[in-house]
Amino acid sequence: MTQHVCSIFLSDIHLGTKACQAGQLLEFLKEYDSEQVFLLGDIVDLWAMSRGSVHWTPDQNTFVQKMLRRARHGKKVYFIPGNHDEAMREYVGTSFGNVMVVSEHIHTAAAGRRYLLIHGDEFDQVTLHHRWVAILGDMAYNLLVRLNIYLSWLRRTLRRPGYWSLAGYAKRRIKTALNFIFNFEDSVIRHAKDLGLDGAICGHIHWPMIKEVDGLSYINCGDWVDSCTAIVEHLDGRMELIHWNKPTTALALRP
Numbered sequence: 001m002t003q004h005v006c007s008i009f010l011s012d013i014h015l016g017t018k019a020c021q022a023g024q025l026l027e028f029l030k031e032y033d034s035e036q037v038f039l040l041g042d043i044v045d046l047w048a049m050s051r052g053s054v055h056w057t058p059d060q061n062t063f064v065q066k067m068l069r070r071a072r073h074g075k076k077v078y079f080i081p082g083n084h085d086e087a088m089r090e091y092v093g094t095s096f097g098n099v100m101v102v103s104e105h106i107h108t109a110a111a112g113r114r115y116l117l118i119h120g121d122e123f124d125q126v127t128l129h130h131r132w133v134a135i136l137g138d139m140a141y142n143l144l145v146r147l148n149i150y151l152s153w154l155r156r157t158l159r160r161p162g163y164w165s166l167a168g169y170a171k172r173r174i175k176t177a178l179n180f181i182f183n184f185e186d187s188v189i190r191h192a193k194d195l196g197l198d199g200a201i202c203g204h205i206h207w208p209m210i211k212e213v214d215g216l217s218y219i220n221c222g223d224w225v226d227s228c229t230a231i232v233e234h235l236d237g238r239m240e241l242i243h244w245n246k247p248t249t250a251l252a253l254r255p
Contacts, residue, residue, distance in 0.1 A: 002033050006110050009231035011040035011119065011203025012223035014084065015060045016049045019225040022059035028244045029066065032232055035075055037067065038105070040203045040221055041082020041119025048084075071098035078105055082119035082204060106197070111237025113198040115217070116191070120204030123187040181207050185220075189213045201231060201239075210241045 008029075014020045048054075071077040077099045081088040092103045105117040184205055192200040199217025208222025208229040219239055222229030228244040 003031060005032055005034045005232045005234050006237070007036040007038060007107070007233040008032060008034045009038045009040060009117075009201050009219075009221050009233075010043075010224070011082070011221040012042040012206055012225065013039075013063070014042060014045040014048070014223070014225050015063070016054055016056055017045045017225070018055045020045075020055075020057075020060060021224045021228050022057060022063050024228045024244055025063055025224050026059055026066070028228075028230060028242070029063075032230075032242075034232070037070060037075070037077045038107070038117055038201075039067070039077070039079045040117060040201065041080050041121070042084040042203065042223075043079065043082075044085045044088075046085050046087055067099060068097040076100070078102055078117070080104060080117060080119055083121040083124075107201070109233055109237045109239070110235060113217070113237065115219070116195060116197050116200040118188075118200065118202050120184065120188060120202035120220075123184055123191070124204060181205055185209070185213065185218050189216050189218050192216055208241055208243070210239060 010025075013022070013025065015022070067077050079088070079096075079099050079101050080103065081092070081101065088101060089103065091101045094101055107115045107117050109115065188200045188202055192198075193214070193216055197216075199219060201219040201221065203221045203223070205220065206223040206226060207220055208227050209218065209220045210231075211218050217239070219231055219241075221231050222241070230242050230244065232240050232242055234240060
């Protein structure tokens with residue numbers, strides 16, 4: 001049975017790559033319907049496609065058509081480009097098939113709380129100042145994700161319960177990765193506070209999270225290459241982090 005919610009927030013889908021879990025995403029969208037969808041960057045992986053690595057599946061095409069169809073039928077669809085689809089930033093202020101392209105957005109939730117919606121790469125010093133390092137890091141991450149596909153198959157074959165992420169394990173174990181995540185979260189929250197907002201919803205770092213920091217809400221959508229996570233805003237304004245490949249695990253934030 002489809003659950004109706006106010007808003008759905010998605011980021012880091014990476015259409016055009018083998019790692020993109022478009023099939024999982026379509027299953028998620030069958031379960032949740034909303035009046036608004038916010039696409040918070042890295043929806044299409046132009047970085048990977050520019051290197052000649054293009055993998056476009058029917059499921060990925062169906063997702064694009066689904067978003068365009070929603071917009072045509074009067075539902076709001078916002079697209080905030082990220083660093084992997086930064087070429088689309090040239091079209092900020094315009095719309096494609098009624099999908100509005102914006103650089104950022106202030107979202108007022110049903111309970112009245114105001115959130116800054118961004119991709120988040122503007123708070124990533126590596127992406128901003130050391131692009132080649134960011135590209136190498138992206139390639140290494142993609143390798144981990146691909147390896148995880150085979151590990152997942154092996155776990156299913158051995159009937160091991162639950163989902164295990166190699167990339168997530170590496171992030172938790174590498175101190176510099178954790179420091180990067182914490183610094184990123186602090187920067188995003190500090191910016192939202194400077195703007196007088198109640199919190200921020202972003203993506204970019206592929207690290208899904210809902211938490212309170214100094215009375216403000218830090219919310220990260222995660223991704224659809226490894227985590228398969230999304231944020232939904234319920235009718236009462238409550239924000240919930242949905243782990244689609246781990247349906248028994250969910251983090252929620254009351255308005």
